[in-house]
Amino acid sequence: MSEPTVATTATPPAAPFVPQVLALVCERSVPIDELIGPDQRLRDAPQVYVLRFPCSGMIKPSLAQLALDEGWDGVLVVGCAVGDCHFREGNLWARERFLGGRAPNKFRRMDQQRVSLLWRAASEAGPFLSEVGSFCDHLRTLPPNLRSDDGKGRKRKR
Amino acid sequence: MSAQPIEAVERDDVLQPRHPYRRFLRSATRWQVAVERKVNELVSYEQNPFYFHGALPTFVFWMLIASGIGLLFYYKATLTESYESLVYLAKVPFGNCIRSSHRYSADAMLLAIYLHTFRVYITDRHREYRIVPWLTGVVLLLLTYVAGISGYMLVGDQRSWGLIHQSVQAFQAVPLVGDFLASQVLAGPDITDYTVARALFFHLLSAMAIFWFLWMHLLRIRRPFMIVTIGIGAAVVGVILMVAGLWPAGSYTPVVEPMHVPEAYEIGNWLYLPGFWLLSSAGPLAFWGAVVLLFGGLLMLPYLLRDTRRNIAMVVRDKCVGCQLCAIDCPYSAITMVPTWNERKKKPDLLAVVYPPRCSECGVCIGSCDFDAIELSSMPYRPIEDLVKELAPKREAPAEAAGD
Ligand code: HEM
Numbered sequence: 184m185s186e187p188t189v190a191t192t193a194t195p196p197a198a199p200f201v202p203q204v205l206a207l208v209c210e211r212s213v214p215i216d217e218l219i220g221p222d223q224r225l226r227d228a229p230q231v232y233v234l235r236f237p238c239s240g241m242i243k244p245s246l247a248q249l250a251l252d253e254g255w256d257g258v259l260v261v262g263c264a265v266g267d268c269h270f271r272e273g274n275l276w277a278r279e280r281f282l283g284g285r286a287p288n289k290f291r292r293m294d295q296q297r298v299s300l301l302w303r304a305a306s307e308a309g310p311f312l313s314e315v316g317s318f319c320d321h322l323r324t325l326p327p328n329l330r331s332d333d334g335k336g337r338k339r340k341r
Numbered sequence: 342m343s344a345q346p347i348e349a350v351e352r353d354d355v356l357q358p359r360h361p362y363r364r365f366l367r368s369a370t371r372w373q374v375a376v377e378r379k380v381n382e383l384v385s386y387e388q389n390p391f392y393f394h395g396a397l398p399t400f401v402f403w404m405l406i407a408s409g410i411g412l413l414f415y416y417k418a419t420l421t422e423s424y425e426s427l428v429y430l431a432k433v434p435f436g437n438c439i440r441s442s443h444r445y446s447a448d449a450m451l452l453a454i455y456l457h458t459f460r461v462y463i464t465d466r467h468r469e470y471r472i473v474p475w476l477t478g479v480v481l482l483l484l485t486y487v488a489g490i491s492g493y494m495l496v497g498d499q500r501s502w503g504l505i506h507q508s509v510q511a512f513q514a515v516p517l518v519g520d521f522l523a524s525q526v527l528a529g530p531d532i533t534d535y536t537v538a539r540a541l542f543f544h545l546l547s548a549m550a551i552f553w554f555l556w557m558h559l560l561r562i563r564r565p566f567m568i569v570t571i572g573i574g575a576a577v578v579g580v581i582l583m584v585a586g587l588w589p590a591g592s593y594t595p596v597v598e599p600m601h602v603p604e605a606y607e608i609g610n611w612l613y614l615p616g617f618w619l620l621s622s623a624g625p626l627a628f629w630g631a632v633v634l635l636f637g638g639l640l641m642l643p644y645l646l647r648d649t650r651r652n653i654a655m656v657v658r659d660k661c662v663g664c665q666l667c668a669i670d671c672p673y674s675a676i677t678m679v680p681t682w683n684e685r686k687k688k689p690d691l692l693a694v695v696y697p698p699r700c701s702e703c704g705v706c707i708g709s710c711d712f713d714a715i716e717l718s719s720m721p722y723r724p725i726e727d728l729v730k731e732l733a734p735k736r737e738a739p740a741e742a743a744g745d
């Protein structure tokens with residue numbers, strides 16, 4: 184699932200491409216309030232805008248899809264270590280929903296190049312930041328996200 | 342629209358903890374989680390005993406039931422025969438194995454419960470909507486002690502009579518009802534065959550009561566993790582059998598004259614019986630003080646810190662189509678489906694209803710609902726979506742791409 188035509192036809196941008204990333208973060212996982220500035224962006228990677236949720240189980244796959252439709256280059260979903268959800272099952276359900284195995288996101292798929300799921304604990308700010316870095320590096324190899332449809336040419340209905 | 346819809350909700354437990362105790366809990370949680378992640382690296386997360394904190398005592402409890410049934414076939418609950426029946430059991434094939442594994446499973450049970458209690462406490466999983474599991478858990482701990490102590494009273498050796506005499510002494514020190522309680526331990530004015538039967542009765546009653554309280558313990562928990570993996574189960578059984586093989590359970594010297602208070606006896610077990618050491622060295626007041634401190638302290642613990650609750654899930658009545666997905670996914674059984682009249686479809690239908698005391702404010706149900714019919718009361722989803730749209734990178738789409 185990629186965007187074949189866009190980048191090759193677009194004129195190469197003068198400034199280096201900085202992918203804009205939306206991070207949907209469970210507050211109980213990485214210590215996110217210590218990593219972001221007052222503008223809700225990661226201090227180490229200001230292209231990453233952070234939205235906090237009480238639990239990764241609250242993050243709807245449809246929100247990630249919406250972000251991609253609106254032109255965010257990548258979406259990070261961050262929850263607690265697998266097996267250790269503070270609310271017992273939130274990250275299990277989130278993982279299943281994002282992987283397309285659980286309602287309400289059953290059998291739907293999204294651009295797997297641009298969505299990354301991270302399961303990191305409260306003690307793992309360092310590994311989290313390096314994973315964010317490599318995700319941004321990965322996004323830089325992709326063309327900027329210019330689409331406003333669902334990838335199949337249809338306009339997304341909302 | 343406010344610029345930061347998420348910021349508007351200040352859930353005091355996670356955002357900028359001001360309370361020093363809250364800050365302590367938070368950093369303690371972080372340490373604990375760091376340890377658990379290290380364990381994940383050693384064995385995989387699927388075999389991490391910390392993640393089976395509730396399943397471990399459950400598993401060991403089943404081992405106790407199994408070996409206990411084995412013991413019941415041979416045990417004779419009388420003054421003279423209790424000791425002899427255990428001597429006989431040692432001659433039966435696997436007899437001592439059954440007895441020893443019962444004894445060491447009991448130790449493992451207490452260790453597993455303390456691990457469980459420690460983990461739910463240190464990771465801040467013991468308060469608010471978890472109050473029912475916590476309070477019934479304290480009762481479970483008490484019942485485990487009753488089962489363990491009454492179990493050591495059954496052996497028929499010097500220690501058994503020592504424990505009985507000391508319990509009588511401790512109960513007699515209780516004002517007003519002391520003599521009554523003491524006579525209940527003895528089942529009469531003195532140590533007789535009935536006393537042994539009474540100890541067996543308490544032993545089995547507390548085991549049954551553990552079942553009953555375990556049911557209450559898990560009432561509010563949807564799909565409790567109650568089964569350990571084969572790896573963990575094999576490790577637990579292996580360690581218990583190994584210890585049982587290396588140090589088979591034995592009895593101390595039998596006592597011909599149980600009415601006679603033994604001058605001194607060996608405590609032997611420091612998991613279940615330290616209270617009796619306290620009783621003999623510092624008297625009944627210190628003993629009851631320690632009991633009240635331990636169990637009263639555990640009962641009080643969740644009330645040290647209260648959250649201001651204002652983010653309970655709520656259902657938008659007109660949007661809910663009764664699909665039940667939220668009720669299935671809610672980890673704390675906080676959502677019930679009730680019959681209702683659906684005005685749009687003109688027919689009876691189901692409606693999700695949140696029972697607030699159970700709600701953990703986690704929002705898992707919001708992720709379940711495809712109809713935007715359930716919301717956290719202080720964190721509606723629509724502004725979040727608006728923000729995602731508003732902040733999306735606005736790029737000049739090249740003409741070719743726009744035509745796609
Ligand atoms: C006979 C001993 C016990 C057994 C067999 C037992 C078993 C369990 C099980 C199976 C769970 C569900 C775990 C999960 O699925 O996440 C649980 C949860 C819990 N237990 Fe126990 N428990 C025992 C004693 C205790 C004690 C002594 C306490 C504390 C005083 C306690 C406090 C809790 C709490 C607070 C929870 C809720 C945890 C959560 O919501 O994440 N339990 N227990």
Ligand code: SF4
Nearest residue numbers: 661662664665667710
């Ligand atoms: S998931 Fe939504 S629509 Fe389905 S029962 Fe729950 S609130 Fe109603």
Ligand code: SF4
Nearest residue numbers: 671700701703704706
């Ligand atoms: S927020 Fe929803 S899923 Fe979480 S406990 Fe409350 S009702 Fe259940």
